[in-house]
Amino acid sequence: MDRGSLFQQRTAAVVAAAAAEAEEVDRDARFPRAAFDAAREQKLLGMLIPVEFGGFGASIQDVTEICYTLGRACASSAMIFAMHQTKVACLVRHGAGSRYHQDLMRRVAVEQLLLASSTTEGQNGGNIRASAAAVEHDADGISLTRNATVISYGAEADGIVTIARRANDAAASDQVLLAVTKDHYTLARGQGWETLGMRGTCSAGFELKIKGPAEMMFPEAYERIHAQTMTPVAHLTWSSVWAGIAAAAVERAQRFIRKAARGAGGQMPPGAAHYTAAKMSLTKLRAMIAGHLDLYAVHEYDERALSSIDFQSAINLLKVQASELAVETVTHAMRACGLAGYRNDGEFSIGRHLRDTLSAPLMINNDRILANIATASLMSAVPTTLRD
Numbered sequence: 001m002d003r004g005s006l007f008q009q010r011t012a013a014v015v016a017a018a019a020a021e022a023e024e025v026d027r028d029a030r031f032p033r034a035a036f037d038a039a040r041e042q043k044l045l046g047m048l049i050p051v052e053f054g055g056f057g058a059s060i061q062d063v064t065e066i067c068y069t070l071g072r073a074c075a076s077s078a079m080i081f082a083m084h085q086t087k088v089a090c091l092v093r094h095g096a097g098s099r100y101h102q103d104l105m106r107r108v109a110v111e112q113l114l115l116a117s118s119t120t121e122g123q124n125g126g127n128i129r130a131s132a133a134a135v136e137h138d139a140d141g142i143s144l145t146r147n148a149t150v151i152s153y154g155a156e157a158d159g160i161v162t163i164a165r166r167a168n169d170a171a172a173s174d175q176v177l178l179a180v181t182k183d184h185y186t187l188a189r190g191q192g193w194e195t196l197g198m199r200g201t202c203s204a205g206f207e208l209k210i211k212g213p214a215e216m217m218f219p220e221a222y223e224r225i226h227a228q229t230m231t232p233v234a235h236l237t238w239s240s241v242w243a244g245i246a247a248a249a250v251e252r253a254q255r256f257i258r259k260a261a262r263g264a265g266g267q268m269p270p271g272a273a274h275y276t277a278a279k280m281s282l283t284k285l286r287a288m289i290a291g292h293l294d295l296y297a298v299h300e301y302d303e304r305a306l307s308s309i310d311f312q313s314a315i316n317l318l319k320v321q322a323s324e325l326a327v328e329t330v331t332h333a334m335r336a337c338g339l340a341g342y343r344n345d346g347e348f349s350i351g352r353h354l355r356d357t358l359s360a361p362l363m364i365n366n367d368r369i370l371a372n373i374a375t376a377s378l379m380s381a382v383p384t385t386l387r388d
Contacts, residue, residue, distance in 0.1 A: 007058070010042035011066050015073045022074035025200035026352050029193060031156045032200050035070075035077040036114065044081075046109030048088045053102065054109030060089070060233060060300075061293055064240040071244020072251075075356035076200025078244055080114075080153050082237035087115040087161040089233040090218070091179060094225050100215035104159070104179055113181070116157035118148045118208055127368065129226065130172040134165035135217070142217065144178070144210040149191060152203040158182055162208065163222055175222035184212035197355030198363070227307045232296050232315045239289050239322035242360050246285060246326045249333035249353040250278045256337040256348045271336035278332035285325045292318045309380045313373050320369055323360030330357045 018035035025032045049055025063085045070078035095101025119128040133146040144164050159181040166174045191205030253275045260269040299305035330353050334341040340348040
């Protein structure tokens with residue numbers, strides 16, 4: 001059996017579990033436990049871990065396919081999976097030379113540990129390239145206290161990957177990444193999570209306190225990790241999740257249009273034009289993600305190319321464009337279904353899909369990304385030919 005077929009079979013079990021509890025996860029804003037019990041059983045939480053450390057040695061393409069497929073079933077399950085895999089990708093690429101991080105890779109693969117992310121803190125508004133909290137160093141190791149306004153699925157995770165200033169006298173942008181397991185941190189619940197969509201991500205706020213060995217810090221500076229892995233993998237996997245949600249909405253619109261046309265003797269209902277628009281925008285969204293996956297694959301091990309203004313602008317614009325296009329696609333799908341899509345209690349309901357996609361431009365704010373890109377783009381030449 002080839003690797004693609006292997007992952008398809010394993011994904012099918014997770015998707016079935018996620019779909020069965022999706023409505024309840026959304027309604028009760030609870031962690032999708034059945035989906036992640038299945039993911040652990042299928043060994044998918046460690047799929048990116050190299051074979052020599054107990055994983056499958058999967059590629060980013062393998063992961064994004066699962067994000068898309070899972071997004072069709074349950075947005076919260078898919079987003080949690082995407083966030084976890086982003087942290088694992090950082091561990092794989094930037095922890096290979098560290099015994100601590102190699103041991104953690106083995107644990108993720110064998111024990112199927114779920115890793116959460118803590119990047120937002122205090123009043124920084126989601127600017128993850130500036131940290132307030134600093135790592136404290138002493139003879140026993142390191143400690144860190146962080147006002148984490150959001151830690152998605154933090155209460156359910158087996159470990160947390162977080163960023164901080166390197167030391168008390170370090171600049172806000174002089175950051176390190178830490179991978180910490182439960183035995184080295186505590187969480188005190190702060191702000192709750194009562195939101196319009198992505199309710200099952202359980203992205204509450206916590207005071208995060210860490211104490212443990214200095215080896216928890218990645219050997220590389222966060223600046224490099226952010227450019228080479230954190231940003232591209234996050235934006236590729238998130239976009240795949242949003243595309244999956246959009247695809248589920250388009251599928252419902254298709255079923256509605258077919259049913260309405262059959263009932264009218266083949267005459268298209270008024271929403272047919274919106275269905276066409278939804279299908280076209282989904283095609284554009286999928287093509288955009290595929291193109292950026294190819295771009296990342298070409299430059300995946302070229303540190304200079306990954307850090308370039310052109311690549312960083314492109315991968316950040318993917319997040320912006322994909323998030324906006326996902327909302328547009330789902331909105332067209334709802335309008336194709338009319339009142340049947342607007343209702344919350346029918347087979348063609350698209351309310352949950354719309355609420356979930358509306359998180360996409362907001363949770364990591366598109367306006368901030370566009371402002372940052374505008375500044376960087378002033379340093380980049382405008383192309384003089386069509387293809388170069």
